[in-house]
Amino acid sequence: MKVEAAVIGAFGQPFEVKPLDLATPNDDEILVRLVAVGICHSDVACQHGAFAPPLPIVLGHEGAGIVEQVGANITHVKRGDHVVLSYASCGGCARCELGQPQYCSEFGVRNFKGFRSNGEPSFRQGEGDDAADVWGGFFGQSSFATFALSTARNTVKVARHHYLEAMGPLGCGLQTGAGTVLNTLKPQPGDSIVIFGVGTVGMAAMMAAVASDCGVVVAVDVHDGRLALARELGATHAIRGDAPDLMQQLRAILPAGASFTVDTSGKAPSIRAAIDLLAQCGTCAVLAVAPGTEVTFMPSMLLAGRRVIGVTEGDADPQEFIPRMIALHEAGRFPYDRLIKFYALAEINEAIADMRSGATIKPILRMQH
Ligand SMILES: [Zn+2]
Numbered sequence: 001m002k003v004e005a006a007v008i009g010a011f012g013q014p015f016e017v018k019p020l021d022l023a024t025p026n027d028d029e030i031l032v033r034l035v036a037v038g039i040c041h042s043d044v045a046c047q048h049g050a051f052a053p054p055l056p057i058v059l060g061h062e063g064a065g066i067v068e069q070v071g072a073n074i075t076h077v078k079r080g081d082h083v084v085l086s087y088a089s090c091g092g093c094a095r096c097e098l099g100q101p102q103y104c105s106e107f108g109v110r111n112f113k114g115f116r117s118n119g120e121p122s123f124r125q126g127e128g129d130d131a132a133d134v135w136g137g138f139f140g141q142s143s144f145a146t147f148a149l150s151t152a153r154n155t156v157k158v159a160r161h162h163y164l165e166a167m168g169p170l171g172c173g174l175q176t177g178a179g180t181v182l183n184t185l186k187p188q189p190g191d192s193i194v195i196f197g198v199g200t201v202g203m204a205a206m207m208a209a210v211a212s213d214c215g216v217v218v219a220v221d222v223h224d225g226r227l228a229l230a231r232e233l234g235a236t237h238a239i240r241g242d243a244p245d246l247m248q249q250l251r252a253i254l255p256a257g258a259s260f261t262v263d264t265s266g267k268a269p270s271i272r273a274a275i276d277l278l279a280q281c282g283t284c285a286v287l288a289v290a291p292g293t294e295v296t297f298m299p300s301m302l303l304a305g306r307r308v309i310g311v312t313e314g315d316a317d318p319q320e321f322i323p324r325m326i327a328l329h330e331a332g333r334f335p336y337d338r339l340i341k342f343y344a345l346a347e348i349n350e351a352i353a354d355m356r357s358g359a360t361i362k363p364i365l366r367m368q369h
């Protein structure tokens with residue numbers, strides 16, 4: 001079928017929106033008519049060559065839409081159902097069987113390598129002799145397009161009355177931040193937490209910390225707009241990450257250190273600060289790192305029960321966690337709609353520029369059908 005999609009032809013180049021042909025869903029696939037898709041930092045990292053996907057490719061992994069058609073083996077959704085798409089997993093490896101699909105042994109292959117469930121590319125571009133493959137299957141979806149092919153495990157059914165076009169980011173960015181707090185760190189009321197970087201992931205972590213009744217919630221960022229919004233959404237303190245006296249300011253707020261720290265920036269000085277700031281028995285969660293980043297610290301400090309852990313996708317099984325975030329949102333305790341700005345699919349490059357400059361926290365591309 002004919003679709004419109006944003007294609008990356010070469011690393012570092014802008015997205016180009018063009019018509020493509022999308023393959024027919026096989027027995028294990030779901031054809032989703034996308035309503036909207038969020039833009040996540042992994043999309044931009046891949047645009048610039050991270051994870052080395054094959055080219056040309058359609059990226060996009062925060063899709064929300066309506067089921068158009070299902071393959072013969074699909075039983076949990078049917079045509080007309082509203083769905084949010086998340087990351088792909090195999091369902092058969094040891095981690096998947098333990099209920100930890102975020103650490104699936106095939107995570108890299110199924111999310112970044114550009115092919116659909118049967119190993120083939122999803123799209124074709126051009127006509128006749130000029131026709132050529134375009135890779136898809138990014139995070140089991142490739143949703144920078146009007147339609148996507150997803151799989152059973154990464155397609156989450158949501159109730160119909162929900163605000164579908166704002167829900168795509170629940171599938172990755174919001175899940176990563178909120179899940180780190182609610183599934184991994186599990187703060188008790190009164191605990192303290194410092195979050196380095198309050199883009200979508202950090203802001204979601206912060207809102208989850210506020211919803212968990214943390215006593216001191218500190219947001220650190222280099223954008224004043226984000227810091228102001230963090231305060232509005234419940235941060236008790238908001239500090240410039242580039243302040244020369246950042247550590248002194250943090251220690252003044254938390255003389256005994258923080259129960260929890262979360263780094264979403266991926267920058268070495270920030271990860272080091274997040275480790276240095278831990279109270280006894282505190283935990284630092286690392287959510288993002290650029291390839292090649294190294295951080296030095298004194299391992300002796302860990303002996304006071306401190307931990308440094310890496311977290312993927314908020315330790316969340318999307319089938320369970322996406323409905324949980326929706327319930328929190330409906331209860332007014334996870335106001336993620338405050339982070340969103342909508343754009344058209346054709347404005348994808350402007351949307352990414354706004355995300356990178358800090359002007360927009362979470363861009364969402366609306367599809368026109
Ligand atoms: Zn698996």
Ligand SMILES: [Zn+2]
Pocket residue numbers: 040041042043061172173
């Ligand atoms: Zn993502």
